[in-house]
Amino acid sequence: VRMHDFIQNLPKAELHVHLEGTLEPELSFALATRNGVKLAHDTPEALVAAYDFHDLPSFLAIYYKAMEVLVHEADFYEMTYAYLTKARSQNVLYCEMFFDPQAHTSRGVAFDTVIRGIRRAQLQAADELGIESQLVMCFLRDMSADSAMQTLLASLPYKSWIIGVGLDSDEKHNPPIKFAEVFARARTEGYKLTMHCDVNQLDTLVHIRQVLDVIGVDRIDHGINSLEDSAICAEIARRGLGLTICPVSNRFVVQNLTGDEIRRMLALGMKATVNSDDPAYFRAYLNENLAALVDDAGFTEAEIRQLLRNAFDVSWLPAPRREHYL
Ligand code: ES4
Numbered sequence: 001v002r003m004h005d006f007i008q009n010l011p012k013a014e015l016h017v018h019l020e021g022t023l024e025p026e027l028s029f030a031l032a033t034r035n036g037v038k039l040a041h042d043t044p045e046a047l048v049a050a051y052d053f054h055d056l057p058s059f060l061a062i063y064y065k066a067m068e069v070l071v072h073e074a075d076f077y078e079m080t081y082a083y084l085t086k087a088r089s090q091n092v093l094y095c096e097m098f099f100d101p102q103a104h105t106s107r108g109v110a111f112d113t114v115i116r117g118i119r120r121a122q123l124q125a126a127d128e129l130g131i132e133s134q135l136v137m138c139f140l141r142d143m144s145a146d147s148a149m150q151t152l153l154a155s156l157p158y159k160s161w162i163i164g165v166g167l168d169s170d171e172k173h174n175p176p177i178k179f180a181e182v183f184a185r186a187r188t189e190g191y192k193l194t195m196h197c198d199v200n201q202l203d204t205l206v207h208i209r210q211v212l213d214v215i216g217v218d219r220i221d222h223g224i225n226s227l228e229d230s231a232i233c234a235e236i237a238r239r240g241l242g243l244t245i246c247p248v249s250n251r252f253v254v255q256n257l258t259g260d261e262i263r264r265m266l267a268l269g270m271k272a273t274v275n276s277d278d279p280a281y282f283r284a285y286l287n288e289n290l291a292a293l294v295d296d297a298g299f300t301e302a303e304i305r306q307l308l309r310n311a312f313d314v315s316w317l318p319a320p321r322r323e324h325y326l
């Protein structure tokens with residue numbers, strides 16, 4: 001209980017959360033009814049009971065199907081405002097949130113509809129709840145580089161609402177270099193760059209090398225397998241690159257909370273952070289991820305403090321805001 005109060009009370013930042021992964025079953029049902037979309041289950045409880053993830057593809061299939069209830073600006077607004085309310089209740093003061101525009105534009109929902117709803121919630125939450133947030137646009141790596149480039153171009157009128165770009169979805173046979181041109185253009189447009197290097201993927205060290213040497217990322221999402229190569233670890237530490245680790249997500253997807261890996265990163269001076277990834281699906285927001293490290297991997301107060309400090313430190317806040325939190 002004491003450690004749980006400690007976790008609750010610490011000011012926190014979250015850097016790796018997919019907004020579409022914050023869609024709670026109750027809101028899914030409300031939106032399905034409102035929008036006349038048929039869900040595969042009859043109640044929120046039945047939907048949760050069908051959450052049967054054991055790897056990335058089994059998760060992604062359920063995740064993409066469920067977001068078909070998101071159609072109107074108000075739907076994106078409500079999902080985002082609900083997440084920011086929940087995060088603020090856990091004393092999260094700042095978050096960087098991913099969104100997947102192609103998962104919506106490919107269904108006929110306009111980019112403008114998606115981003116306006118999200119933006120309206122961000123402004124209102126900053127004003128009414130006192131939680132600061134920025135948006136990171138992800139490309140779906142199992143779609144073409146051409147589609148990613150079109151999405152990048154579609155985002156340019158909204159550039160001031162987006163701090164950076166990322167790469168998510170299924171990593172298998174979709175290496176970082178597939179998107180080298182897209183990310184080079186994103187950089188020239190002023191976006192920060194990050195990419196998912198998911199846990200235990202095929203050719204994982206090749207992919208991590210590509211994000212470091214070819215893409216030139218400002219951060220790495222997950223990046224657990226960098227621990228297999230001491231030169232890569234040294235370089236990540238030397239560049240001060242943040243790694244956004246998602247323990248409970250990892251427990252679902254690779255059956256490992258990755259507590260030992262997080263500890264080793266801290267010991268090597270790598271800036272590991274803890275995050276929730278898809279909290280509505282993995283049933284764990286930021287506090288529950290931190291509690292899992294304490295309860296199931298024996299993390300100490302000092303380790304938890306370091307992880308949260310790292311999150312503010314490697315955040316994409318302007319320096320004065322970052323220093324305010326540090
Ligand atoms: C994701 Cl767990 C995970 N992995 C890859 N892409 C994703 N998008 C949302 N959640």
Ligand code: ZN
Pocket residue numbers: 016018168196221277
């Ligand atoms: Zn993720």
